[in-house]
Structure formats: structure tokens, C-alpha cells
Amino acid sequence: MSQSIQNFGAHLIAMPKGCPYEASSVILQGGILPKQLPQDTLQKIQNLPNVQYAYATLSGMIPSVQKKGELDRITGITKGIEHMKNSWRDISNTDMFFSDEKNSNKYLILGSEKAEVLKVSAGDTIQLGPEHSSFIVLAVLPPSENQEDTSIFVSLPIAQEWFRQDGWVSSVSVTLEDISKAEETIIAIESIEDVQVLTMNELLQMVLEYIDMLQWLIVGILLIAMMASFLQIVNTITISVTDQIREIVVLKAFGATNTQMSLWILFQSLLLGFLGVLLGIALTFLFIPVYELMIPYLIPTITTGSIFLLSGLDISFTIGITLLMTVLACIHPLFIMMKQSPSTAFARKPL
Numbered sequence: 001m002s003q004s005i006q007n008f009g010a011h012l013i014a015m016p017k018g019c020p021y022e023a024s025s026v027i028l029q030g031g032i033l034p035k036q037l038p039q040d041t042l043q044k045i046q047n048l049p050n051v052q053y054a055y056a057t058l059s060g061m062i063p064s065v066q067k068k069g070e071l072d073r074i075t076g077i078t079k080g081i082e083h084m085k086n087s088w089r090d091i092s093n094t095d096m097f098f099s100d101e102k103n104s105n106k107y108l109i110l111g112s113e114k115a116e117v118l119k120v121s122a123g124d125t126i127q128l129g130p131e132h133s134s135f136i137v138l139a140v141l142p143p144s145e146n147q148e149d150t151s152i153f154v155s156l157p158i159a160q161e162w163f164r165q166d167g168w169v170s171s172v173s174v175t176l177e178d179i180s181k182a183e184e185t186i187i188a189i190e191s192i193e194d195v196q197v198l199t200m201n202e203l204l205q206m207v208l209e210y211i212d213m214l215q216w217l218i219v220g221i222l223l224i225a226m227m228a229s230f231l232q233i234v235n236t237i238t239i240s241v242t243d244q245i246r247e248i249v250v251l252k253a254f255g256a257t258n259t260q261m262s263l264w265i266l267f268q269s270l271l272l273g274f275l276g277v278l279l280g281i282a283l284t285f286l287f288i289p290v291y292e293l294m295i296p297y298l299i300p301t302i303t304t305g306s307i308f309l310l311s312g313l314d315i316s317f318t319i320g321i322t323l324l325m326t327v328l329a330c331i332h333p334l335f336i337m338m339k340q341s342p343s344t345a346f347a348r349k350p351l
Helices: 002-008 020-028 040-046 094-098 102-106 112-118 156-163 179-190 200-243 245-253 258-298 312-329 331-338 342-348
Strands: 012-016 051-063 071-077 107-110 125-128 133-140 151-155 171-176 195-199
Touching (some): 012 179, 040 051, 051 156, 071 156, 094 133, 102 133, 107 112, 112 133, 195 200, 200 258, 245 258, 258 331, 312 331
Antiparallel strands (some): 107 151, 125 133
């Protein structure tokens, strides 16, 4: 996430007024905002003092020409991005990309993953858009670990035409000449109608708060799942001990003590618990690649790269918690076992 913010290449982001939590996460991952800004907002911001560079974007999805049944993420951009984002500074001939001449419509820039999927490189030609127009790949961007990797970049007028958003942009990214005067610039930008501003610090803070809320939600779900699992383990061990009462009282009749029988039951339960948690961990690693393929389709704004990270400490903690729950789940069945004596058991039911 921090890397995504560093790669964003802006001090400020001007966006339509709305929920800052939604906007911050969507913009950070290159997603699509539900509201738009008038295109002249870019010019108004560029005319403000202390603004060094600014560029506007318009993002959306269109049916893929190369991959039937899939969607391409299209981002229309304006001049200025080549001065702000590190990944764009090494691209030569960006003037052709932003040129107002008709031949400028023949160029696009691909994210690294998108180029790999399409199996193209700089200089190749691909078809894109509702009319299947031919475009020359001007450059392929280096990996950025965000949605830029899966995006196709075209000039803003092309994106506006495809999305039927003539005169509108999603956001405006800004770098400042003097960061110490940021507060004054923010006030000036927010004086523009229906515009709110996020700084990189605010963006990071909002995303961290959002992640914190999600973490507590996940913890709550895990606690409920653990309680349900614990009750199921208690029930399973109790049934197992009850089914073995006949064997237990026979062993007691031949001199087995409650301590010996308790250790026997604990050993059985811990062995089953250990094998169960190993099976669960193995299935987790088996299905992680499947989840990582599915989640980007369910959550388009999710970051690229590995989503699930399991360390050795996580695995050790999982095994430890499972074994502890198994030991606690044995307490009630052990009390049942200890109350059984050969004399009462034989009197109650013939063996």
C-alpha cells in the first residue's frame, strides 16, 4: 500500500465531493469513481499559484477485443503525468501520445501485466475500443503493484468518447512547487465548486483506518467461527468418550487410573486435532492461487500481487490455538469419564 502511494506521483488529489474512504481506496488502486469532475477543473487548478504540474484522468471498463467475455480497464490521461510519475519519465516520444493531431489516436501505453496477457511489446499493434481501432503500443510500463499494471492508457479525448463522458474527468493529480504552502493551495482548490482534496498523508490515514475496521470485522468473524468450532470439538470428543465407556470401565476394572485414561483420551484428541489443522493448512495453500484469481474479478479495485501472506509465525499460531482448543474441549468429556466406575457401569448395563 505504501508503495502504491509512492508510485502515485502526486502531493494532492482533487476529486468530486463524496465519501473520502471510498474515494481514497478507489483512487489509490486506479479504480473507477462513481462521480466525475468538469474537465475545466484541470485548467482552473493549473492556473493556481504553487501548482507545479497537474494531470487529469478518466477511468472505465470496456469489452475486450482480444479476450472475449472479459473487460479492459481503460484510463484516459492528459499531459503532465510524464513529469509526475516515475514510471512515465523514461518513456520517450510521449508528445506523440498527447498530440492533438489525428495520428495521436494511434498510440497507447500498457501496464506490465496487461502487456504480458496480450503478449505484446512496444511497437506492436493491437485493436481496441468499440470500433476495434488499431493502436500502436508506445511503451510498456514497469511493474507498480497496483491497478496500473492491468490498465490500458489512452489520451483523455479517446476515453471520453468511448465512455460518452465528453467534458468530464475522474480526478486531477497535483504536485506543488512549495510543499510548505500546501494548506493555502488546498483551500484554493476546494474553493472550486464540488471539489474536495486529499493529501497523501490523508490518503494513507484513511486507508489505514479502513483496513483497521476490516481487520476488526475479520477478527469478530474469526471469533464466532472459533466458538462454533470449539463447541463442535466438545461435542465430537464427548460422543467419542461416551462410545468408548465400555472399554474405559473394563480398563479401569483391570487397574487403569483416571490419570492414565485422561492421558489416553488427550492423546487421541490431540492427534486428531493436529492432523486436522495440518489438513486445513494444506488446503489453504492449495486454494490460495484460486482465491487470488477470483478476488480481482469480485473486487476490481483490489491491489495486484499476492493478497494472502502466511508466515511461519501464522502457521505456528494456528497450530497452537487448535491444540489449545482441543485440550479445553477435553475437559467436559474427561469429567464424564472420571465419574464412571466399573461397579456402577456393570450394574447399569451388562457388558
